[in-house]
Amino acid sequence: MSYKDQLKPWCIVHRLPKLQNAIILRCRRRSDAEAYLRIFQANNPTGSYQIVFDVTPEATANQRLILKSYPNS
Numbered sequence: 001m002s003y004k005d006q007l008k009p010w011c012i013v014h015r016l017p018k019l020q021n022a023i024i025l026r027c028r029r030r031s032d033a034e035a036y037l038r039i040f041q042a043n044n045p046t047g048s049y050q051i052v053f054d055v056t057p058e059a060t061a062n063q064r065l066i067l068k069s070y071p072n073s
Contacts, residue, residue, distance in 0.1 A: 009055060012037055015048035023054070 008026035010033040015021055024040075027033040033051045040049050 005054070009053055011052050011054045012040065013050045013052055014040075015050060024049075026054075 005026060008028050010027040010030050011023045012025040012027075012033055013021045014024050025033070025036055027036065030051070030053075037049055037051055040047065
């Protein structure tokens with residue numbers, strides 16, 4: 001994980017078919033991520049989005065494990 005990514009650990013993940021995920025936005029604060037999540041859901045109500053806290057260590061950055069996820073509110 002790059003230093004820039006470490007500064008913004010809160011991510012909005014777009015859940016895709018076939019168990020794939022795409023990080024579409026990174027934020028410094030959870031409240032910012034929640035505000036953007038509401039915007040994404042309003043613009044695309046059929047899309048599936050989730051806020052996650054990404055603390056992937058540098059050694060496993062290629063694997064991109066999402067260690068702790070939070071359900072949509």
